[in-house]
Amino acid sequence: MKKLIGIATLALALLATAVFAADGGSPSIAANANVYCNVDADCATGYTCQNYACVLKTCGITASALDFSYIVPGTTKGSDGSIYSTVANGGNTPTTSLDIWGTAWVGLNPANTMPVGQTSWYYAGNWYQLSGSWQGTGFSVSPGSTNIAFELAVPAGQATDTYAQTITFMAGC
């Protein structure tokens, strides 16, 4: 039985090491906050080197609201990049991913709706149709802010109403 426990413990240690290594961290230096460093590699996973000190990576994403103002059915608005959300990374490290998804458009009269895919967003040279489910892009947002343009195509015959759509931005770092 002791032999069995020993084998299990050894396997556990090996696996734990592998997990840290796969995550890109530096298992050799188990640095914590404020530990002296020169580069990120000197810090443990989840930490970044800032001013020669390891600090916890942060990437607090905020985004500004969108207002498409008025639109006539059968037309598209925002294709010229004039309508955008400013996504700000208030953290200390670029994001490793930027994911965007949304809900369907719903009017003040709930009977009036528009599919979520009527909205598209622009990033790095391409338009992406907004989806109701998680859209992993892998795009990086550096600390600071980035404008992400949106366009909306309203189908012909769409009922007159004021519509709202919730768009969620999620960044990983």
Place this chain on the structure above:
Amino acid sequence: MKISKRVALVLPILFLLVLVSISYAVETTSSNSIVATVTVLKPSSSIDIDFFLGFFYGQLKNNANGKGLINKPVKLTVQYSEYSHGNLQLKTATYDLETGYNGYWYKWFGFNWKYAKIEFAGDATAGPASAAIGTLVTTTTTTTTTSTTTTTKPCECKEDAYRCNLNKLEICDDGKWIFVKSCLFGCSNKECNPPSTTSTTTSTTTTLPPKRTH
């Protein structure tokens, strides 16, 4: 110390799962939800009206894309004149129509029309529109705080007055004398005179030669 085989196997796996969770938790995520808003307007529409060969016709269009709006209800109102008991009367007729192919509408009309108006009241998908043709016969009264002003066109006669003009009965309509009918025996009191009341005097003067006397 007795530890069963099952526990010995499960414990390391549980510990591993905890480690993995911690590892991923270190990789933080941040999310922010925003609300996008838009107000969808009714597209403005336009409609036109014309008259040709006894038909009023026109087209209802969406101004946003220039396409005709089909199956839309439109109302045609026509002001026309018609004789009734020898009098010329101004009447109004309305027709509820529906646009057809490519937004076109039409209506046959056989009376002497003066004014016609086509209206689309608008619906959830298109704004209202109207157009008119001809001159509406009406008297417009403008009320001010101190006085009432009646605005009329310069006219040569009093409205609905009759006159007999060289055996032609005429009525005053919209400030002008309009021919009603010819009266062979003249006219009076808004009507043609019947033959019995007409007297014709013929005088013949014959100059006889003087009697010859032998």
